[in-house]
Amino acid sequence: MSKEIKVPAVGESITEVTVGQWFKKDGDQVEMDEVLCELESDKATFELPAEAAGTLRIKAQEGDTLEIGAVICVIDETGSGVSSEKPSAAAPAEASSGSAGPKATGEVKEMVVPTVGESITEVTLANWLKADGDFVELDDIIAEVDSDKATFELPAEATGILRHVAQEGETLEIGGLICKIEVMEGKPASSNSETSSSVAASATPSPSKESYATGHASPAASKILAEKGISPEEVKGSGKDGRITKEDAQSAQKQAPVAKQEKKEESVAQPAIRVAGSRDEKREKMSSLRRTVSRRLVAVKNETAMLTTFNEVNMQPIMDLRSKYKEQFKEKHGVGLGFMSFFTKAVCVALQEWPAVNAKIDGNEIVYHDYCDISIAVSAPKGLVVPVIRNAEGLSFDQIEKEV
Known part of the structure; x- marks a missing residue:
C-alpha cells in the first residue's frame, strides 16, 4: 500500500511552495512523523513530516515549485518490514565492493552560484564546510553563501573529490564558478569502516534518537543565534528530533566560559594586558546582508523624519555625592567636580559593554575601537567649542575635569 504525501495548505494567500532540501534520500526507510524535507514559501520555511512509515519515493526534486495539494513524494508502506533484513544480507557484498575504494570517472562537475532571487545579482562565500580535497557525496552541504537578503547552504551536485575555486569572503556573481567536483564512483574505504562501526553502534540501544535534524537550526533560528x-x-x-527552533534561539543565553578556558586565559593574560592609552582596532568584514542593512538604515535616516526619545534618569545620588565631596575634590586636585566627569565615565562603561556602538564602517568592513574618544560641547568666550577627550576610558575624574 502506498501513501501519497501532498503539499499541505500553509496559509490563505500561499498558493505554491518550493522544495528547499531533502533530509532523506529516495529509497530510505522513514518513520511516522519523521521530517522528510524543508518547504519554502514566499513568507516562511516549514518542515514536511512523514505521514506513514515505509520506503520513501521522491517525486519532486530540490528547487521544484509545487502548487498546494500537489504530490511531493510517496511512502511505500509494504516495504517497511523488508528493509530490516537487507543490511545483514547486503553487508558482505558492500564490504567486498567497498574494499576496492572509489573509482575516478574522469568527469569534472563544475558548480556555479545558483539563482536565489530575482533581485539578487551577487553573493558572498561565507565559509566552506568541506575542505579542499575532501570526499563529498551527492547533496552533502559543502558551503554557506550570503546574499543581501539571506544565508543559504550549497549542496554538492555530485559524488567525488571537492576542489575549491572561490575563497571565503569572495564575492561572486550569479552563475559564477564556485567549485569543482572530480566525479567518482563508490565510497572511500574509511567511509565504509565508519559505516560498519555506526551500524554496530546502532545495534545497541541508545537513550536518545538522533538524526540529520539533531542540533540543526532553522533559517530563522540561525539568524538569531x-x-x-x-x-x-x-x-x-x-x-522534532532535536531540531533548534526559533523559540530555542530566542531563549538561548551565551554560556559562561568553562574552567579550562579560564585557565587558558589566565596563562595568556600577561601579554594580553592592554597598555594604557593604546588605540587598538579590530576589523571585521561585513556580510552582504549586513551591508544592505547598514545602507538602508542610513538612507532611512536621511530621507525620513526622525523621532528623538528622552529618558529620565534619577540624578539625585550623583548630586548628593558631588555636594558631599566637591570641596575636598577641589582642594586636592585644584579643579571643580562637575557633572561632565560622571557623564563621561558612564558613557565609557557603556561603550566598552557594547563595542558595536563605538564602531564605524569603513568600506565593506566594521572597525571596532578599543578606546573611547568623547567629545564634550563647552561654552567659551569666542563661542561653542567641542574638545575631544582621547582615551577617556583610562582617565580618572580629576583628569577628565582638567581635560574639559
Missing part, C-alpha cells in the same frame, strides 16, 4: 554570537552546538533543540 548569529546575532547573539552563540554557536548552534551550545543550544539544545526542542523541535
Whole structure:
C-alpha cells in the first residue's frame, strides 16, 4: 500500500511552495512523523513530516515549485518490514565492493552560484564546510553563501573529490564558478569502516534518537543565534528530533566560559594586558546582508523624519555625592567636580559593554575601537567649542575635569 504525501495548505494567500532540501534520500526507510524535507514559501520555511512509515519515493526534486495539494513524494508502506533484513544480507557484498575504494570517472562537475532571487545579482562565500580535497557525496552541504537578503547552504551536485575555486569572503556573481567536483564512483574505504562501526553502534540501544535534524537550526533560528554570537552546538533543540527552533534561539543565553578556558586565559593574560592609552582596532568584514542593512538604515535616516526619545534618569545620588565631596575634590586636585566627569565615565562603561556602538564602517568592513574618544560641547568666550577627550576610558575624574 502506498501513501501519497501532498503539499499541505500553509496559509490563505500561499498558493505554491518550493522544495528547499531533502533530509532523506529516495529509497530510505522513514518513520511516522519523521521530517522528510524543508518547504519554502514566499513568507516562511516549514518542515514536511512523514505521514506513514515505509520506503520513501521522491517525486519532486530540490528547487521544484509545487502548487498546494500537489504530490511531493510517496511512502511505500509494504516495504517497511523488508528493509530490516537487507543490511545483514547486503553487508558482505558492500564490504567486498567497498574494499576496492572509489573509482575516478574522469568527469569534472563544475558548480556555479545558483539563482536565489530575482533581485539578487551577487553573493558572498561565507565559509566552506568541506575542505579542499575532501570526499563529498551527492547533496552533502559543502558551503554557506550570503546574499543581501539571506544565508543559504550549497549542496554538492555530485559524488567525488571537492576542489575549491572561490575563497571565503569572495564575492561572486550569479552563475559564477564556485567549485569543482572530480566525479567518482563508490565510497572511500574509511567511509565504509565508519559505516560498519555506526551500524554496530546502532545495534545497541541508545537513550536518545538522533538524526540529520539533531542540533540543526532553522533559517530563522540561525539568524538569531548569529546575532547573539552563540554557536548552534551550545543550544539544545526542542523541535522534532532535536531540531533548534526559533523559540530555542530566542531563549538561548551565551554560556559562561568553562574552567579550562579560564585557565587558558589566565596563562595568556600577561601579554594580553592592554597598555594604557593604546588605540587598538579590530576589523571585521561585513556580510552582504549586513551591508544592505547598514545602507538602508542610513538612507532611512536621511530621507525620513526622525523621532528623538528622552529618558529620565534619577540624578539625585550623583548630586548628593558631588555636594558631599566637591570641596575636598577641589582642594586636592585644584579643579571643580562637575557633572561632565560622571557623564563621561558612564558613557565609557557603556561603550566598552557594547563595542558595536563605538564602531564605524569603513568600506565593506566594521572597525571596532578599543578606546573611547568623547567629545564634550563647552561654552567659551569666542563661542561653542567641542574638545575631544582621547582615551577617556583610562582617565580618572580629576583628569577628565582638567581635560574639559
